[in-house]
Amino acid sequence: MPTRAFSLVELLVAMALGLIVAFTAYAGLRVAVKTMAVAQQLSRENRVIAEGYVQGMTEADLWYAVDDPFDAAGQRQRTAWNEAGTLDQVLDDAPGVIGADGVTGQPFVAMDLPEGYWNWNIADPRTWGTQGFHKSRTFQNALGGGEWATGSNSQIGCIGHPDQVNAWMHGVQDRMFSSLGWTGYLDYLPNAQPVCYYLGLDASGQTINDFGNGVLGTPYAPDGWPYIGTAPYWSPQHMTFFPLKLWMAMRRPLIWDTSGESPEKAIGRTGVHLYGISTGFAPRGGWTGAGAAAQPLRSARSSYSFGEWEAAADALAASSPLLSLVPTGWPQLDVRVERRNQGLIFGQTTVAITVTNPTTGSTRAYRFMPIATSLRGARQQRQWSHWGAASLDRSVP
Amino acid sequence: MRAGHARRGALLIIVTGLAALMLSLALVFLSTMRSDGEHTRSIVRDTQARMMLNAAISYVLETSRLGWGSQETQGWNDIRNHAIGPIPIDRDPEAGSVNQPTNAVWSPALPLRWPAPGSKMRAPMYVWQRAPSAVRAGQPNPIRVGPGLSVQDIPGNDQGIRVAGLHGYNGDHTSVLDIWRAASLDAPDPAPVIDPSTSLAAFRDGDAKPRDNTSNRAWFRIYRETWEDHDGSGDPYYDVVNLNGGRGRDWNGNDVAYAHNASVFLVTCGSGATLGFRDWPDVLASGAASSFLSDPSVFAQLRSEEHILWFRIEWSPNTGDFGPKGSRMNETAPYEGQAIWNTVTAMPSQGGSIRWVQRLDRKPPEW
Numbered sequence: 001m002p003t004r005a006f007s008l009v010e011l012l013v014a015m016a017l018g019l020i021v022a023f024t025a026y027a028g029l030r031v032a033v034k035t036m037a038v039a040q041q042l043s044r045e046n047r048v049i050a051e052g053y054v055q056g057m058t059e060a061d062l063w064y065a066v067d068d069p070f071d072a073a074g075q076r077q078r079t080a081w082n083e084a085g086t087l088d089q090v091l092d093d094a095p096g097v098i099g100a101d102g103v104t105g106q107p108f109v110a111m112d113l114p115e116g117y118w119n120w121n122i123a124d125p126r127t128w129g130t131q132g133f134h135k136s137r138t139f140q141n142a143l144g145g146g147e148w149a150t151g152s153n154s155q156i157g158c159i160g161h162p163d164q165v166n167a168w169m170h171g172v173q174d175r176m177f178s179s180l181g182w183t184g185y186l187d188y189l190p191n192a193q194p195v196c197y198y199l200g201l202d203a204s205g206q207t208i209n210d211f212g213n214g215v216l217g218t219p220y221a222p223d224g225w226p227y228i229g230t231a232p233y234w235s236p237q238h239m240t241f242f243p244l245k246l247w248m249a250m251r252r253p254l255i256w257d258t259s260g261e262s263p264e265k266a267i268g269r270t271g272v273h274l275y276g277i278s279t280g281f282a283p284r285g286g287w288t289g290a291g292a293a294a295q296p297l298r299s300a301r302s303s304y305s306f307g308e309w310e311a312a313a314d315a316l317a318a319s320s321p322l323l324s325l326v327p328t329g330w331p332q333l334d335v336r337v338e339r340r341n342q343g344l345i346f347g348q349t350t351v352a353i354t355v356t357n358p359t360t361g362s363t364r365a366y367r368f369m370p371i372a373t374s375l376r377g378a379r380q381q382r383q384w385s386h387w388g389a390a391s392l393d394r395s396v397p
Numbered sequence: 398m399r400a401g402h403a404r405r406g407a408l409l410i411i412v413t414g415l416a417a418l419m420l421s422l423a424l425v426f427l428s429t430m431r432s433d434g435e436h437t438r439s440i441v442r443d444t445q446a447r448m449m450l451n452a453a454i455s456y457v458l459e460t461s462r463l464g465w466g467s468q469e470t471q472g473w474n475d476i477r478n479h480a481i482g483p484i485p486i487d488r489d490p491e492a493g494s495v496n497q498p499t500n501a502v503w504s505p506a507l508p509l510r511w512p513a514p515g516s517k518m519r520a521p522m523y524v525w526q527r528a529p530s531a532v533r534a535g536q537p538n539p540i541r542v543g544p545g546l547s548v549q550d551i552p553g554n555d556q557g558i559r560v561a562g563l564h565g566y567n568g569d570h571t572s573v574l575d576i577w578r579a580a581s582l583d584a585p586d587p588a589p590v591i592d593p594s595t596s597l598a599a600f601r602d603g604d605a606k607p608r609d610n611t612s613n614r615a616w617f618r619i620y621r622e623t624w625e626d627h628d629g630s631g632d633p634y635y636d637v638v639n640l641n642g643g644r645g646r647d648w649n650g651n652d653v654a655y656a657h658n659a660s661v662f663l664v665t666c667g668s669g670a671t672l673g674f675r676d677w678p679d680v681l682a683s684g685a686a687s688s689f690l691s692d693p694s695v696f697a698q699l700r701s702e703e704h705i706l707w708f709r710i711e712w713s714p715n716t717g718d719f720g721p722k723g724s725r726m727n728e729t730a731p732y733e734g735q736a737i738w739n740t741v742t743a744m745p746s747q748g749g750s751i752r753w754v755q756r757l758d759r760k761p762p763e764w
Contacts, residue, residue: 035426039430043430043432043433047433050436050440057447061756115644116642116644118641118642119658120752121479121655123477124645124647124655125646190713190752373755374754377709377754380638393637
């Protein structure tokens, strides 16, 4: 009786076909799994990018990296620094001087400004950038014996001027600089206001600053006209009675002497950012890019020139330390928010998001420049009652 | 059970298992993609809303001087005496009081209408079919006939001139009059999109119908703050600095109190299809219920899908950062023979500038 069974040939053919089917199924499954893995990877990257966008915009809007409104430990830029570079709460005015010498302001220091400043009235002559018409005690005319005679529009040279129209702007700007530091001062400065200082000569021909203090060097020719290019036109001893003031922040040798332009061109709020010079806000320690040391003192004292900004790029980029807490194997996220003034652009916020795939090492980078909260807006935020009700911007009669 | 039946059952189980596995993979895949899509849409909505801040700022800058009648105005606080504007340039800003000038384009009468302090405006955004007074540049000339020249000689024709501007070849001409006509009257460049000689009104007014796929995407609202909104009273919560203070001299040299600061605006930026209405009563008050099928739940659904951001901005009459123009008194070239700088290096905004920007983290009471 014949037995129901496969022949060897049948078995071989069936096995071959079965293997083909099995391999095809396996290949299909393998492709599907790979696709899933890629999709998962892309999904993670997309989520990380979305997170980076949210983090970047949050920082741009709320300035957490510069000042933490909810933790006193993150509020070091609410305190000015003394000349030694340590925190200094004292902002007492010296007699006859609005701001305080020897003190470097910081962006979130409390400040009193004249009440008229907040309701800026350009119909009021005190607000005018009167080029050359403000009167200085020393500028040019001291040789003739006159006081408060002819023009200097030095922004801090006429603080003690008996005419309040001439003195008002100088006092306002000096207080802003002493309180907020260089970058903060520029942010609070009304648009298109000139930023400058002039020197003059006393009756003997000695170079003096606007307070009548003698300075070394010869910044101006004997006839009173400034000249450029002859040593010792610049000396670090200039205006030694005027330490840590606007003139230091402006970095005169880099602005005037390299510009080949008149001071008016070089020292407007825009002009101070010409020729590769930048100013910017520095985040606090622990909130910088790549763990760089914070530079609040440096950024508050003067501009960054030429390659300095690039060298300090990590220190001047706000980056949340919380972003490093991503799970192992997930794409690594780097978010940097840069608040920089450069060239002819003022108040520029740049958000840079970089995502690195830990498996392939590939990176995806995005940069954009949103309209974001400015310093004045950020300081007001910290005065909201639900943000701690700090008293930062105060009006005085 | 026979062996053959068992074998067929096993195959079925294997195939079913594989199919189920593939199905689950596909479902996970689709779910992930949907989730990613939601994330991406959220970012797109946020970005669209932020673009509205740009649009609102542009609106505030432009309307500080334009759009209130036939005359240019002089700012949200008039640059002549700080009175609350806008006030036309040909009208006396001192008539009435500085806080309620007689000649302002706004009225304190209730109900308040834009742009009175305390009033609001709404701007659903879309692209017009044709902008007012729309013109179009001519076709660029693909052939460089001469190095930057608009005319050149015609080879072999010493009586003619070939006209070749940046926007096209205009022909060979022997008459200077023809050349002038070709380059100007007969072939203006840029040319109007529609012929104004046919309908001047249509050319001037444009066509406000929205272009396809440009409507229902984003909007902004602006609330012009009253002086009490920024008097430092703590109410609303963002009112922390008195922005109204100050005394100074008027243009006659008299010591006066400043007019209130009327240049602070609360901007609401939204992405989505609610056309910028604040709520359903706002829709009803505007007679726009039909835009939402007369169904408040439709409006609520659209609102739930939107991103809304609030910002405060302050307008300034300062026209931006640029170097001072003109010369010092009695000095023309004081600095080593260099002329006083008289070049605007950064084009200033003719509508002023924005003094500061502030993001709000909570919904304001008025928007």
